Amino acid sequence: MIVRQAANVLEIMEFFAQVKKPATLAEIADHFGWPRSSTFNLLATLSEKGYLYEPRPRAGFYPTPRWLAMARMISEVEPLPQWTHTLIADLSAETGETASIVAPAGVMAVFIDVVESQAAIRYFATIGHRVPIHATASGRALLLQYSQEERDSVYRKIEFKQYGPSTPISIEAVETELRNSIARGYCQSFADYSRDLAGAAIPLPIGDRRLSVVVAGPEFRIGPKIAEVAALIARTVDRLRPKAAA
């Protein structure tokens, strides 16, 4: 069950992150198609908790810096090492595609750092974006780091759907693809989940954290050179990863 008002809080914040200026009750209500009275209650709640204020009279609400203060506290714990950001920045620069660091979240894989391609046609992904762990290159690069038992436990929860023509729709299919990935030396996906999207990924264990790096873009651009891209990822990781670490 989805908790509507919890989701609405997030929606409101994303709204402010987009428009980047104060908004009145009416504007927010209209934007989301919410009733005024409901919007009123929500804004009142957020204000009361110290997360919204009125920068100038009658110009509407805007988030207080409290969000930032809290996000900083949360994120200063085990931040990703600096070199991982350099990694995807370099990869994105060299390939012209979108590069990301990905982490597991149950049956999904979450993007926890992203450097976007500058191309007009590109893979549009944001931090927090989620994709099925079994039907994506990045996800399978995570699964490769699991034990057989852990994978089985994940499989049990997966609802296999035919997202595209090549989506693996059974445990067998996924396991086979994992074996192929090992043989190949990298994980790949050709529109297994998102239409027209291809990507190459490799596992990126850091300490006891299981992450992966992925470079993804339109099939027609990535497809022909996927092996090269994968090799580039591997080389770049070798270059940037501190040698001391396990």
Place this chain on the structure above:
Amino acid sequence: MIVRQAANVLEIMEFFAQVKKPATLAEIADHFGWPRSSTFNLLATLSEKGYLYEPRPRAGFYPTPRWLAMARMISEVEPLPQWTHTLIADLSAETGETASIVAPAGVMAVFIDVVESQAAIRYFATIGHRVPIHATASGRALLLQYSQEERDSVYRKIEFKQYGPSTPISIEAVETELRNSIARGYCQSFADYSRDLAGAAIPLPIGDRRLSVVVAGPEFRIGPKIAEVAALIARTVDRLRPKAAA
């Protein structure tokens, strides 16, 4: 009306900001005294939206960097000028008390930047903290920047409560205190709102934004030297504020 699940989202995030490590469903549920099933729904919603993930298997949930990414986007709009932070840092260092930048939010005043005192006994305030605009030094320093009509409009919404012995409990009382403040050259409060708390504040208009600076601490420490503190605030603002600006 308070929107419970909206507030809960904030509570959860504050929880993570405090404990700074992943937490399982059970831990979160127990911490707040929420039913497991409700907690499940909330966590599922936050996860689905890409705000929580599972850093390592079976170690529970933790917020994704998405919070940070969003908070940054929101806060890069009209950030407070750098010198305002220097201002309160200097004030806190020199006085040994807590110094803050404050902004209006309806009938309340919100702390939008805070540098805390290092003293054992101190004014504990955080960014986002809210106090009544009419019953605090910082709030009245905001009201001083309003026109008479604007103030009247605020007064109409205020619910006058006797927070302490010296709380102004009428429009008259507030207006009188404002006049005294002008004569005095600064705003002050002696436990008008918070017990044992005294503070000195002055208006701090920046562009078309109406802000104030306040230094606050225990009555027994601040009380005797409140005039000095106020003078120090004024001098420090003069020193740090760029001369070019209006």
Place this chain on the structure above:
DNA sequence: CAGATAAATTCACATATATGTACGTTCGCC
């Protein structure tokens, strides 16, 4: 490795909550 224990998940129902409607206030326009 099996049994026990704890955690996670599902589901149907009672209840807390979102909202339609109505009222008061503020603002823009002539």
Place this chain on the structure above:
DNA sequence: GGCGAACGTACATATATGTGAATTTATCTG
């Protein structure tokens, strides 16, 4: 400066939602 329209606010009611109990899944213990 007064009128009209838009905005913000309160409240009662129907309804979406939180929750206790039951089920399944995972983890610990001997």
